[in-house]
Amino acid sequence: MGEGKTAALRKLALLGAMERPLKISSAEFAKVLETSMQTASRRLQELEREGLIRRDIVADGQWIVVTEKGIDLLKSEFEEYQRIFSGMEGNESVELVGSVVSGLGEGRYYVSREGYVRQFREKLGFVPYPGTLNLLLRDGSVVLRRRLDARSGIKIESFTAEGRTFGGSKCFFCEILRDGCDGVQCAVVIPERTHYPDNVVEIISPVNLREKLGLEDGDELRVKIMLS
Amino acid sequence: MGEGKTAALRKLALLGAMERPLKISSAEFAKVLETSMQTASRRLQELEREGLIRRDIVADGQWIVVTEKGIDLLKSEFEEYQRIFSGMEGNESVELVGSVVSGLGEGRYYVSREGYVRQFREKLGFVPYPGTLNLLLRDGSVVLRRRLDARSGIKIESFTAEGRTFGGSKCFFCEILRDGCDGVQCAVVIPERTHYPDNVVEIISPVNLREKLGLEDGDELRVKIMLS
DNA sequence: ATTACTAATATACGAGTAC
DNA sequence: TGTACTCGTATATTAGTAA
Numbered sequence: 001m002g003e004g005k006t007a008a009l010r011k012l013a014l015l016g017a018m019e020r021p022l023k024i025s026s027a028e029f030a031k032v033l034e035t036s037m038q039t040a041s042r043r044l045q046e047l048e049r050e051g052l053i054r055r056d057i058v059a060d061g062q063w064i065v066v067t068e069k070g071i072d073l074l075k076s077e078f079e080e081y082q083r084i085f086s087g088m089e090g091n092e093s094v095e096l097v098g099s100v101v102s103g104l105g106e107g108r109y110y111v112s113r114e115g116y117v118r119q120f121r122e123k124l125g126f127v128p129y130p131g132t133l134n135l136l137l138r139d140g141s142v143v144l145r146r147r148l149d150a151r152s153g154i155k156i157e158s159f160t161a162e163g164r165t166f167g168g169s170k171c172f173f174c175e176i177l178r179d180g181c182d183g184v185q186c187a188v189v190i191p192e193r194t195h196y197p198d199n200v201v202e203i204i205s206p207v208n209l210r211e212k213l214g215l216e217d218g219d220e221l222r223v224k225i226m227l228s
Numbered sequence: 229m230g231e232g233k234t235a236a237l238r239k240l241a242l243l244g245a246m247e248r249p250l251k252i253s254s255a256e257f258a259k260v261l262e263t264s265m266q267t268a269s270r271r272l273q274e275l276e277r278e279g280l281i282r283r284d285i286v287a288d289g290q291w292i293v294v295t296e297k298g299i300d301l302l303k304s305e306f307e308e309y310q311r312i313f314s315g316m317e318g319n320e321s322v323e324l325v326g327s328v329v330s331g332l333g334e335g336r337y338y339v340s341r342e343g344y345v346r347q348f349r350e351k352l353g354f355v356p357y358p359g360t361l362n363l364l365l366r367d368g369s370v371v372l373r374r375r376l377d378a379r380s381g382i383k384i385e386s387f388t389a390e391g392r393t394f395g396g397s398k399c400f401f402c403e404i405l406r407d408g409c410d411g412v413q414c415a416v417v418i419p420e421r422t423h424y425p426d427n428v429v430e431i432i433s434p435v436n437l438r439e440k441l442g443l444e445d446g447d448e449l450r451v452k453i454m455l456s
Numbered sequence: 457a458t459t460a461c462t463a464a465t466a467t468a469c470g471a472g473t474a475c
Numbered sequence: 476t477g478t479a480c481t482c483g484t485a486t487a488t489t490a491g492t493a494a
Contacts, residue, residue: 004231013312016375024371025458031367036489041459060458078313081306084241143256147244253477264470269478288477 006077008033008043009052009070017053018066018074025061092227094147095177096201098135100210100219107132107202111189115159115166120204123154124171126185128204135221137199145198148172148190151227156189168192174203177222178213188225201225234305236261236271237280237298245281246294246302253289320455322375323405324429326363328438328447335360335430339417343387343394348432351382352399354413356432363449365427373426376400376418379455384417396420402431405450406441416453429453 011032015022030040044062047053052070056063066074083092110116112130121127137145153170160166169191176186186205190196203209203223215221239260243250258268272292275281280298284291294302311320338344340358349355365373381398388394397419404414414433418424431437431451443449 003234006231010308010312014308015371016378018312020378022371022374024374026460027458028367028371032371038460038489039487042488045460057459062459074309074312078309080238080242081302081309084238084246084302085306139256139259143243143250143252143260146250146252150244150248254479255477266470266479267468270469273479285478290478 005043005046005050005052006073008040009047009066009074010077012047012053012064013066013071013074017064018071021056021063021065023061023063028061094144094225094227095222096135096137096141096145096225097220097222098137098141098201100215100217100221101134101136101200102217103132103134103202107134110166111204113161113166115161116156119156120171123156124173124185124187126206129206129208131208131210132189132202132204133209133215135201135203135223137201142199145201147227148188148225153190154187158192171204172225172227174223174225176203176209176213177224181213184209184212186223188223233271233274233278233280234301236268237275237294237302238305240275240281240292241294241299241302245292246299249284249291249293251289251291256289322372322453322455323450324363324365324369324373324453325448325450326365326369326429328443328445328449329362329364329428330445331360331362331430335362338394339432341389341394343389344384347384348399351384352401352413352415354434357434357436359436359438360417360430360432361437361443363429363431363451365429370427373429375455376416376453381418382415386420399432400453400455402451402453404431404437404441405452409441412437412440414451416451 026041026044027037030037033040044055048055051067052073054065054067108131111128111132117127153172156169156171158166158168169189171187171189174186174188176184184205184207186203188201188203240250254269254272255265258265261268272283276283279295280301282293282295336359339356339360345355381400384397384399386394386396397417399415399417402414402416404412412433412435414431416429416431
């Protein structure tokens with residue numbers, strides 16, 4: 001019936017077992033969890049075995065207190081919910097992991113077109129080094145990246161020049177999560193092309209990131225992308 | 229491995245499926261949940277069957293969006309966590325359910341003692357009707373009531389009069405959750421006696437609650453007790 | 457009353473398979 | 476590639492029992 005281990009821990013916390021020892025019997029706890037007495041008893045054993053609660057068994061029940069480790073576990077779930085519900089109104093970020101790959105040199109060409117450069121300077125506040133740092137996303141990050149699809153980001157308009165059309169894109173400020181990268185302005189650029197792969201992100205920055213960070217193809221990189 | 233249904237729903241929400249349809253395959257979702265592809269697939273079926281998500285299955289995956297019902301479920305879990313963690317710093321409350329029972333008339337005697345009345349007036353802001361409304365707590369509420377043990381409440385000092393000692397107690401403001409009870413000042417009184425039963429609460433109020441609410445023995449009543 | 461076994465049964469999981 | 480079966484096995488649950 002219940003949802004298992006953390007649900008049990010959560011109920012104990014709700015009953016105040018984080019603040020002080022809580023006196024409760026397995027039968028009473030079973031009613032709280034809406035399960036059998038045996039399962040309630042077993043849950044308490046499990047939680048104790050995993051160091052999430054401390055118990056003192058007495059004749060007519062047990063005194064229970066949630067440990068630091070237990071509180072940490074609850075906190076991490078709480079933080080997930082905070083991200084879910086506060087993320088809806090703004091300042092949110094996504095962390096992606098991927099490995100450095102060489103593009104086809106296309107990035108270099110596109111990023112330095114005058115029509116783009118002017119918009120980058122005005123909307124991002126910097127003129128990018130002519131070239132993009134391409135990241136091939138790891139499994140889990142591909143799905144996370146799709147969060148960007150829901151966001152409008154910073155719009156870069158399409159324009160015509162040299163007798164052709166250069167498509168629009170959207171940008172998100174980001175941060176390379178690596179030592180010596182604090183304060184380096186970066187952004188991911190996501191072209192609006194309908195058939196753009198979803199397992200790659202292109203990063204631009206005023207500096208040559210590849211050189212500054214000594215990156216080789218295949219190196220893993222972690223990027224924090226601002227959704228707001 | 230995972231924690232089941234709501235954990236799956238939570239992950240979907242974290243991937244942004246509350247805001248817009250999320251494209252994901254069972255295999256990808258399996259990696260997020262750290263489980264098998266089959267289980268991931270089954271989870272999505274279950275969530276759909278229970279109306280927590282809506283699905284659109286296409287050739288290369290599925291589009292998923294969390295329904296209103298799903299959002300409500302997540303919200304209710306989020307609120308539990310908020311109660312756990314914000315409750316720690318103050319303005320918290322506990323809702324108890326119990327049935328009205330007749331006391332032994334003791335309440336009437338004690339509550340009207342001058343030494344108590346003076347303190348009630350000063351510390352609670354009202355002079356109670358001479359008599360207490362006794363609630364025999366329901367199963368689940370007995371455990372919840374123990375949260376009051378962790379709180380100091382509003383202290384009523386012991387005193388001597390009529391050649392004997394009248395023991396101390398602590399009070400908590402409360403609110404009767406029933407129509408026509410808005411704004412009626414109430415408080416629960418918990419004597420300090422060591423052998424006081426834990427399945428009963430005594431409520432005082434400037435008015436005769438029994439009469440005002442037309443209560444009979446056995447009627448169920450819901451009370452919201454302020455812990456701060 | 458408790459907690460916590462044991463053993464029978466119910467449920468959940470994941471490899472294999474179909475489409 | 477996908478989703479979603481089946482089916483053998485692992486895990487979870489609970490009635491009964493012991494202490």
